[in-house]
Amino acid sequence: xxxxxxxxxxxxxxxxxxxxxxxxxxxxxxxxxxxxxxxxxxxxxxxxxxxxxxxxxxxxxxxxxxxxxxxxxxxxxxxxxxxxxxxxxxxxxxxxxxxxxxxxxxxxxxxxxxxxxxxxxxxxxxxxxxxxxxxxxxxxxxxxxxxxxxxxxxxxxxxxxxxxxxxxxxxxxxxxxxxxxxxxxxxxxxxxxxxxxxxxxxxxxxxxxxxxxxxxxxxxxxxxxxxxxxxxxxxxxxxxxxxxxxxxxxxxxxxxxxxxxxxxxxxxxxxxxxxxxx
Amino acid sequence: xxxxxxxxxxxxxxxxxxxxxxxxxxxxxxxxxxxxxxxxxxxxxxxxxxxxxxxxxxxxxxxxxxxxxxxxxxxxxxxxxxxxxxxxxxxxxxxxxxxxxxxxxxxxxxxxxxxxxxxxxxxxxxxxxxxxxxxxxxxxxxxxxxxxxxxxxxxxxxxxxxxxxxxxxxxxxxxxxxxxxxxxxxxxxxxxxxxxxxxxxxxxxxxxxxxxxxxxxxxxxxxxxxxxxxxxxxxxxxxxxxxxxxxxxxxxxxxxxxxxxxxxxxxxxxxxxxxxxxxxxxxxxxxxxxxxxxxxxxxxxx
Amino acid sequence: xxxxxxxxxxxxxxxxxxxxxxxxxxxxxxxxxxxxxxxxxxxxxxxxxxxxxxxxxxxxxxxxxxxxxxxxxxxxxxxxxxxxxxxxxxxxxxxxxxxxxxxxxxxxxxxxxxxxxxxxxxxxxxxxxxxxxxxxxxxxxxxxxxxxxxxxxxxxxxxxxxxxxxxxxxxxxxxxxxxxxxxxxxxxxxxxxxxxxxxxxxxxxxxxxxxxxxxxxxxxxxxxxxxxxxxxxxx
Numbered sequence: 001x002x003x004x005x006x007x008x009x010x011x012x013x014x015x016x017x018x019x020x021x022x023x024x025x026x027x028x029x030x031x032x033x034x035x036x037x038x039x040x041x042x043x044x045x046x047x048x049x050x051x052x053x054x055x056x057x058x059x060x061x062x063x064x065x066x067x068x069x070x071x072x073x074x075x076x077x078x079x080x081x082x083x084x085x086x087x088x089x090x091x092x093x094x095x096x097x098x099x100x101x102x103x104x105x106x107x108x109x110x111x112x113x114x115x116x117x118x119x120x121x122x123x124x125x126x127x128x129x130x131x132x133x134x135x136x137x138x139x140x141x142x143x144x145x146x147x148x149x150x151x152x153x154x155x156x157x158x159x160x161x162x163x164x165x166x167x168x169x170x171x172x173x174x175x176x177x178x179x180x181x182x183x184x185x186x187x188x189x190x191x192x193x194x195x196x197x198x199x200x201x202x203x204x205x206x207x208x209x210x211x212x213x214x215x216x217x218x219x220x221x222x223x224x225x226x227x228x229x230x231x232x233x234x235x236x237x238x239x240x241x242x243x244x245x246x247x248x249x250x251x252x253x254x255x256x257x258x259x260x261x262x263x264x265x266x267x268x269x270x271x272x273x274x275x276x277x278x
Numbered sequence: 279x280x281x282x283x284x285x286x287x288x289x290x291x292x293x294x295x296x297x298x299x300x301x302x303x304x305x306x307x308x309x310x311x312x313x314x315x316x317x318x319x320x321x322x323x324x325x326x327x328x329x330x331x332x333x334x335x336x337x338x339x340x341x342x343x344x345x346x347x348x349x350x351x352x353x354x355x356x357x358x359x360x361x362x363x364x365x366x367x368x369x370x371x372x373x374x375x376x377x378x379x380x381x382x383x384x385x386x387x388x389x390x391x392x393x394x395x396x397x398x399x400x401x402x403x404x405x406x407x408x409x410x411x412x413x414x415x416x417x418x419x420x421x422x423x424x425x426x427x428x429x430x431x432x433x434x435x436x437x438x439x440x441x442x443x444x445x446x447x448x449x450x451x452x453x454x455x456x457x458x459x460x461x462x463x464x465x466x467x468x469x470x471x472x473x474x475x476x477x478x479x480x481x482x483x484x485x486x487x488x489x490x491x492x493x494x495x496x497x498x499x500x501x502x503x504x505x506x507x508x509x510x511x512x513x514x515x516x517x518x519x520x521x522x523x524x525x526x527x528x529x530x531x532x533x534x535x536x537x538x539x540x541x542x543x544x545x546x547x548x549x550x551x552x553x554x555x556x557x558x559x560x561x562x563x564x565x566x567x568x569x570x571x572x573x574x575x576x577x578x579x580x
Numbered sequence: 581x582x583x584x585x586x587x588x589x590x591x592x593x594x595x596x597x598x599x600x601x602x603x604x605x606x607x608x609x610x611x612x613x614x615x616x617x618x619x620x621x622x623x624x625x626x627x628x629x630x631x632x633x634x635x636x637x638x639x640x641x642x643x644x645x646x647x648x649x650x651x652x653x654x655x656x657x658x659x660x661x662x663x664x665x666x667x668x669x670x671x672x673x674x675x676x677x678x679x680x681x682x683x684x685x686x687x688x689x690x691x692x693x694x695x696x697x698x699x700x701x702x703x704x705x706x707x708x709x710x711x712x713x714x715x716x717x718x719x720x721x722x723x724x725x726x727x728x729x730x731x732x733x734x735x736x737x738x739x740x741x742x743x744x745x746x747x748x749x750x751x752x753x754x755x756x757x758x759x760x761x762x763x764x765x766x767x768x769x770x771x772x773x774x775x776x777x778x779x780x781x782x783x784x785x786x787x788x789x790x791x792x793x794x795x796x797x798x799x800x801x802x803x804x805x806x807x808x809x810x811x812x813x814x815x
Contacts, residue, residue: 010730012496012727012730012731015723015726015727015730016723016726016727018726019722019723019726020723023722031757033756033757033759033760034756034760035756036756036759036770038774039774064458064714065706065710065711065714065715066458066459066485066714066715066717066718067485067718068711068715069715069718069719097456097457097706097710098706098711098714101696101703101706101707104698105698129622129625130618130619130621130622132618133615133618133619133622136614136615137615140605140606151697152672152697178485179484180484180507191579191580192580194580202485203754204485204509204510205509207508207509207778207782207786208508208509208786208790210778210779210782210783210786211783211786211787211790213779214779214783223754224754226754226755226756229756245755245756246756246757248754248755249755249756249757249758250757251722251726252751252752252754252755252757252758253755253757253758254726255725255726255729255730255751256748256751256752258726258729258730259729259730259733259744259747259748261730262729262730262731262733262734263733263734263735263744266734266735266736267735323604323607324603324604324607324608325602325603325604326601326602326603326604326611329601329602330602332601332602333602336598339795339798339799339802340802343799343802343803344806347808389625391621393797393800393801394797396800396804396812397797397800399811399812400800400809400811400812401811403811403812404811422625422628422632423625423628423629423630423631423632423633423635424624424625424628426628426631426632426635427628427631428812431813432811432812432813435813449635449638449639449642452635452636452639453631453632453633453635453636454636455636456632457710457714458714459713459714459717459718460713462717463717471649471650485718485721488721488724488725488728489717489720489721489724491728492724492727492728495728495731506789506793506796506797508785508786508789508790508793511789513725513728515732516728516729516731516732516733517728517732523789524789524790524792524793524796525792525793525795525796526796527793527796528793528796528797528799528800529796531809531811532803532809535811539808540803540808540809543799543800543802543803543808543809544799546799547795547796547798547799550795551791551792551795554791554795
């Protein structure tokens, strides 16, 4: 068996090892290539920036713990951006496992940086099953869907919720998601209740979101860790997404390298087979 | 042989009991008339008028599907293009039978309210008929209890219909885990331990699509996938032997059944697609010449 | 009857959901019917969870009983199901449902560890066991993508070559190192990829699939509502 045949039948564990090394290398030797901004990320940043100070916004944590590396930096950067403008933030999650817990941890952590008080500057509504019903229900009354917040405190006892009763009292929905709930925020909440929706999604989901973006149904988009790194850059608070960019760069380059090697092997084998036939 | 029961035949039967529709109609009308809305202005306060465009489109769509179904019922020949992935299902089950290995079927990982899951379960019914016929072991891991109940019903029904009720094992369909990656890990383990000869993925899939398909590929199974989620299609295309894309998933159960009644629905759908393409082309032309505002407003539904 | 009644139920539920879309929920009951049906669905789903627990326990308990291969892991699965569920379902305070009886038996110091709040047992298991495991599984995608791309991405014909070339451009564009490389050719190249590949070809394909799938879903729904498609009922 010559080298080209071996290339075609290579044990996939060698590829796994190469991938492991390509991710490990940049975490030890930092390279820091400049992060360029995409128009869709700038659009999302500008949409939040243009809102009046102290506006009420909703930030969703529609993601499982599995996608934390891509989505949590988006939530953190968004919180920093919003609180720099002294906005009032309502968080919720349509994901039972992870979302509400992550929202609780992340918001309280970032709140300390800005001296924000729970109940006055932010409220975590937690999770309620059946996201379609939740999204429709919030349009008429938040309290009917969430009588209490995540910790069990009645909404009537939270000062922020005295003025926030439905979508009508909010200026923007910033949806960070790793699943299809974002489609419903767009097709139900944006389309039927006319409130602007911006979103940060995993890299795999981003191509689909471009159709909503082009149609004007989505106000700005962050795609995967790169999108999160862009937002971190615009907010001016570099975080884990920016650090992760080197590893992601190396991983992409490795895949391109593997594709090239695989194709060279494919063509050499094809030529050999053709020669043997002749 | 399938008994020809649908809502029309049921209504026909009900017409014999003349009082029942009258009672139903009376109750419905009295509820509507007793509502506050009728005491106020009828019209905009009751109907969401801007949504009427949807109603018109819905009526056109329904009429097309019903018309083609009627023609199919009347015996008109309808051409349906070949779907390679669906044709491969029977071959895959046959291969598993020859090898004496099980067939793994996953009806997606979405809940039962997702139409993709229903499509997956419908295909499961067809696959279960074939596995029952050849007495090939079938494994159906599911992520949601409602999907468990529905899938169990379907598989049990398929075995009974093939006269193999005794071969049906209650644990053919099993609830594995509610958490996405716990489900994936369990199914991957199942693939490596039990080495199914055919893996069929039909329904809504998310980030686990490639994890499942790559493991199945490593285990040497023939793989057929189908999903309506565009973001997961590249992964299935890369790792599976056949992939049903988007609407092919919904067409698969009708296609497998080869019943004219179900195939009629597919033709109706195609007819509406042609109408949509025409509507898009008209819209593109009008907007290009800057005279399309009225036209786009027609489709701006709140 | 086993076929007729489910078809009638499916017809009524489906029609009601469609009709309710066209009515104001504030002024007429039919407009609100959708909400009510969705709530029923949640309740039914809650009961169905019992079926899931029974299934998972039965399948795994049988393997443990027979001491079949890997029985220890199956035992761990059953223990894990209850270890996550039971403390999360227990009353958090004396005012919670059943709280007064529960805390007359068990010490008050347990309060902080029950339920799903911060520092509860559930929260601890989630943050330190479940979340890292989920992240690990998701991270494995990087390895699987590399091996799938190596094996499947072949320039077999003109279309596959075009796909290969476009995918390489997008992969380069999505990371800073690749973007810096693309800028060596032209400063506008990343912008062109975004505009023409992502905003153009990608959107066209995505819309095509989405419209097709939506029509397929609608057609399937109609077939189910009218009782033409009954395979999902096992008929």
